[in-house]
Amino acid sequence: MRNLFPALIVISYILIVFTGCNKADDQSASGTGVASGVAKIVFNNVVGSSSLNSTGDSLYTNSSGETFSVTKFKYYVSNFSLIKSDGATLTLPAAYYLIDQGGNTGSNRLISNIPVGSYKGIRFLIGVDSAKTVQGAQTGDLDPTYGMVWDWNTGYIFVKLEGLSASAGTVDSAFAYHVSGYRISNNTYALHWVDISFGTQPFVITTTGTPELHLKADLLEFFKNPYDLSISDNPIVTSSGSAAVSISNNYADMFMFDHIQN
Amino acid sequence: MSKIHFLYLPIVIVCVFISSCEKSDKEIKEVALPLFYIPDGFPNPSGQLQNNPVTTAGFALGRKLFYDPILSKDSTVNCSTCHQQFGSFSQVDHSLSHGVNNLLGTRNSPALINLAWHSEFFWDGGSNHIEVQPIAPITNPVEMHETLSNVIYKLNRSSTYPSLFRSAYGSDTITSQGILRALAQFMSCLISANSKYDQVRNGKAFFTATEDSGYTIFKSKCTSCHKEPLLTDLTYRNNGLDAHFADAGRARITTLATDSGKFKVPTLRNIVLSYPYMHDGRLNTLSKVIDHYRSTIVLSSTIDPSLSSGNMSITDAEKAQLLAFLSTLTDQTFITDKRFSAQ
Numbered sequence: 001m002r003n004l005f006p007a008l009i010v011i012s013y014i015l016i017v018f019t020g021c022n023k024a025d026d027q028s029a030s031g032t033g034v035a036s037g038v039a040k041i042v043f044n045n046v047v048g049s050s051s052l053n054s055t056g057d058s059l060y061t062n063s064s065g066e067t068f069s070v071t072k073f074k075y076y077v078s079n080f081s082l083i084k085s086d087g088a089t090l091t092l093p094a095a096y097y098l099i100d101q102g103g104n105t106g107s108n109r110l111i112s113n114i115p116v117g118s119y120k121g122i123r124f125l126i127g128v129d130s131a132k133t134v135q136g137a138q139t140g141d142l143d144p145t146y147g148m149v150w151d152w153n154t155g156y157i158f159v160k161l162e163g164l165s166a167s168a169g170t171v172d173s174a175f176a177y178h179v180s181g182y183r184i185s186n187n188t189y190a191l192h193w194v195d196i197s198f199g200t201q202p203f204v205i206t207t208t209g210t211p212e213l214h215l216k217a218d219l220l221e222f223f224k225n226p227y228d229l230s231i232s233d234n235p236i237v238t239s240s241g242s243a244a245v246s247i248s249n250n251y252a253d254m255f256m257f258d259h260i261q262n
Numbered sequence: 263m264s265k266i267h268f269l270y271l272p273i274v275i276v277c278v279f280i281s282s283c284e285k286s287d288k289e290i291k292e293v294a295l296p297l298f299y300i301p302d303g304f305p306n307p308s309g310q311l312q313n314n315p316v317t318t319a320g321f322a323l324g325r326k327l328f329y330d331p332i333l334s335k336d337s338t339v340n341c342s343t344c345h346q347q348f349g350s351f352s353q354v355d356h357s358l359s360h361g362v363n364n365l366l367g368t369r370n371s372p373a374l375i376n377l378a379w380h381s382e383f384f385w386d387g388g389s390n391h392i393e394v395q396p397i398a399p400i401t402n403p404v405e406m407h408e409t410l411s412n413v414i415y416k417l418n419r420s421s422t423y424p425s426l427f428r429s430a431y432g433s434d435t436i437t438s439q440g441i442l443r444a445l446a447q448f449m450s451c452l453i454s455a456n457s458k459y460d461q462v463r464n465g466k467a468f469f470t471a472t473e474d475s476g477y478t479i480f481k482s483k484c485t486s487c488h489k490e491p492l493l494t495d496l497t498y499r500n501n502g503l504d505a506h507f508a509d510a511g512r513a514r515i516t517t518l519a520t521d522s523g524k525f526k527v528p529t530l531r532n533i534v535l536s537y538p539y540m541h542d543g544r545l546n547t548l549s550k551v552i553d554h555y556r557s558t559i560v561l562s563s564t565i566d567p568s569l570s571s572g573n574m575s576i577t578d579a580e581k582a583q584l585l586a587f588l589s590t591l592t593d594q595t596f597i598t599d600k601r602f603s604a605q
Contacts, residue, residue, distance in 0.1 A: 136310060136393030137442035144397055145411045145438050151398035153388040153515050186516045241517040 034115045037205040040212045041080075041122075042108040043099045044258060045073055047219045054102055056164060062223035064230040068165035068175065073219065074100040074148065075159040076128050076141070077194075082114065083121035085202060090115065096128055098141040098148060099217075105141055110210070118202040122213065126252065127158030127191045130182040153240065155180040158190060159251055161222060168235040175231050177222075179247050181240035188240035190248035194255050204262045214258040221254035222247065297321050297601070298378070301455030302464055303491050308381040310392045311450055314443045319429035322605075324448025326426065327441060329604040332416050334406035341399065341445075342604070344371040348597055350532035351375065351452060357543025368509065370543035373536040375529055375596075378450040379492055385525045385541040387498060388515045393439075393446040410438045417441070454531050454596040455491075462590070463491065469590065476587025479580050483555070486568050487527045493591070498524040499566045502559035503540060511541070523564050534592050548588055552581045 045052035047060045056071040078096040081089045092111060101107040128142065133155055137144070148157045161177045168175040181190035196215065203213055223229045227246035237243045298316040300307065314320075327333060331340040345351040351374035358370060369385055383389040389398060399405040400413065417423040417436045424434040431440050459477075461467035469477060480488075489495035498512040500523045507513075512521035525541045533539075538546040545551050556576040559569055576584065596602075 134390050136313065136391040136446070137439040139437060139439050143438055144394070144442075145409075145414065149394070149397065151389070151394070151401055152384070154390040154394050183516070186518065188517055 035207050036113045036115050037207050038110055038112045038210050039114055039203070039205055040108055040110050040210055042212055042214045043077070043101070044107070044214060044216045045101050045219060046216050052101070052219055060219070062220065062229070062231070064223065064228055064232075066165055066167040066231045068163050068167070068231060070161065070163040070219070072103075072160055072162040074098060074103060074105075075126060075217070076148065076156055077124050077126060078128055078132075079125040080111070081123045082119040082203070083123065083197075085118045085120050089123070090119075094132075096132065096138075096141050098146055100146075104146065114205045116205050116207055118204050119198070120202060121195065121197040122203075122215075123193060123195050125191060125193055126248075126255075127180070128156040128182070129191065130184060133182045150178075150180060155182050155240070158248070159222075161219070165231045165235075167230070167232040169232055170235050175235040176238055177229075177236075177247060178238040179244045179251075181244055181248070183240075186240075187242065188245065190240065190245050192248060192252035194252070196255060196257050198257055198260060201260050202262075203260050209262070212261040214260070216256050216258045217254045218256065219254070222251045225250060225253070295453075297451045299453065301453065301460070301491075304376075304455065305379065305492075307378040307450075308392075310381060310446070311378060314393065314446055316447045316451060317430065319426070320431075320444050320447040321451055323426045323430045323440075324444035324446070325602070325605065326422075327445055328448050332420070333400050333408060333413055335408045335412075339406050341396075344399075344405070345374050347602055348535070349373070350454070350535045350593075350597060352536035354535070354537065357538045357546070369541050370538060372528060373532055374449055374452050375454045375531050376492055377452060380496060382496070382526070386510075386512050386515050387526050392449060393442045396442055396445045410441070413441065414438065452596075452602060454593040456595040457531065457593040458590040459587075460491070460593070470586070472583050472586045473590050474587075475580075476583035476585070477590075479576070479584050480587050483574055483576070484530075487566070488530050489527075493530040494527040496526065498526055500524045500562065500564045501555075502561065502565055502569050502572075503544070503554070505560045505562040509541060520564060523562060530588065531591050532593055532596065533588055535597065548585055549581070552576060552584055556581070 045054070052058075052070060052073060054070045054073050056069045059067050059069055061067050076096060076098055078094075080092040080095060082092065083089055092114065095109070095111070097109050098105040099107050132138070132142070142156065148160065149155070150157065157178045157180050159177070159179045163175055164173045165175050166173055179190055181188035183189065198213075204211060227250050229247055229250060234243055237247060297318070298311070328341040328345075331337045331343075333340060342351075344353040344356075346354060348354070353371035356371070358368060372385065377383070377392055380392070381390070383392065383395040384398070389395040397410065400408050400410065414436050417427075423436060427436050427440055428434050430444060458467055458469075458473075462469050481490075487495055487497070487499055487501070498521065500511075504523060507523040510522050512524040512526075513519065515521075533548065537548075538544070539548070539551050545554060555574045557573050559565075559573050561570065561572060
C-alpha cells in the first residue's frame, strides 16, 4: 500500500481530471477565450406525482405497501458533465453538491463558466467519488459537520433517508438508510452515474441569462427496481455492504428530467 | 543526514530553520531534528501531508487540541486520555479504552508512532486518511461523544483558539478542516526512529550478543509481517489468535469473509511500553505474546499463510533472546520529547 500510494495519487488525479470522459472528444469547461455563461441546476424531490414533504408530516406508501413519513432526505451529486447537441461531452469543473431540500445546503446550485452553446443532456455521479474520498478533511458541501460522513469506515454518505414507519418495528418506529460504499475492490461499491437527456428541449447557455435546469428525484424509486426494499425487513441500513449496494441500485434511476427554463 | 523526500524539502527546511531558533543550548541538542523528517532508511511517507504541510504553528495548534478536553462532550477526555506519551501514545494498562462516562470501547488503543507512513487507520483500516481519523474519537459515544459543530462553537468562544487558528492558517475562522489538519500535523510528527535498534542500524551502537541473536530470530520469524524498519508492513493479517472472531476486523470494512479476523499488523516500536497487546488487549506481557506465537496459534480459514503450519518453534533461550531484542525498540527520545508533550 505504502509503495503504491504515490501511484494511487497519480491515478486519482487522472480519474478526477477524466471522470466522465468516456467519450473521445471530451472538452474541459475551463478553456480560456471561450464565451461562457451561468446556469442554475435545481433538484426537486418528489414521491410519485406529489412533491416530497420531508418534515415528517406527510404519509407515503412504498412498493411493499408500507406507510412511511420522511424526516430527512439528502444526497450528494458530483462530477457533472453536459452533453452538447453534437453529442460531445463537456466536463464541468469538479463540484460536489449536498442537496438537502429545506436544509442547510438547499436544493439548487449555480454553475458558472459554462461555454455558451446548446446542450441536450447531463451526466453526474450520485455520491462522492473514491478519489475525493481519500483526500482527507474537506470544506464546502463536503464539510464533515453536515453529518454526511462515516468516521469508523471513512466515506461520504451518498444518500441519506430517514423517517418513521409503523412497519419499522424499531423502538421509536424510526427507519434509517445511510448508503455509501466507494471501495471499488470490495463488494460494497455503491457509486452510480446518471445520464439524463433533455429530450427535444435544448438547454441554452448564453453570456447573459441564467437558464435553469430542473431535475427531480423520485423517492419511490428508492424502494424498488430492482430490489424490493421493505422497511419491516430492513429498517436500518447504515453500513456498506450488500443491502446498501442493493438500495443504491434502486436509487440509481431516481433522477429524471423535469423541465428547463431558458 | 536523513533521506529527505523532495515533496517535504520545503517543510524540512522550514522546520530546521525553526528548530535552530530554539532558545537554550540544551534544547538545540534535543530538538536537532525537524518536526517532520524522513529518518535514515525509512521508506517514503504515505503522502497524506501533501495538502497539509507541517508548520510550527499548525503543529502547535494540533498539539493543543490533542491535549485539550474541550474536544469531548463533558470536558473530561482528551486524546491523550487514551494515547499517553509515556506509553508511546497508547493507553497503558487498559486493555479496552475508556472514554467519557467510563464507557468501555471494544478495542485496545494503539500506539501512535510514525503514522505519516500509514495510509489507513484503526485496527481494521476503516479510516482512510490521517486528517479524517480524529472525527471518529471526537464523535464516538464511547470516546469523546461530541459533535464537530459543537467543538467549533466551543473553540470560537475560547479566548485562545481564534488567534492560534490565525497563526496556523492566516484566518480566525475555525473550520472542521482546520481542526482536523492541525491534529494530522501533530500526529504526523510523532516520529520514533532513535531506539537502540535504529542506532545499531545506523552504525551508532552495537547489540549485545543476546540482542543480536534475538534480532536474527526476529528476522527469520517476524519480519514477514512486522517489516523493517517500521516494524509493520501495514497489511491486514490473522496471526492466529482465534478461530471464531468476536471482532470481524478487516471484514467489517470490506465485508469479505476472507478478511475475517484480520487486523492491521501493529508496529513493534516501543512495544515494551504499549502493553497490553493485540487489538483487544488480551495479552498483558511480551512473554505471553511470544508464548502465543510458539504455543497457541489457532488455525482458521483466514490464518496468515505464513503461519498455516501452526506454532513456531521457539525455545526458552530463543524466547529470552527475542525479548531482549524487543527491548531495543524502545525510543526514550520519543517518549520524553518535550515538543510532543502538553505545554
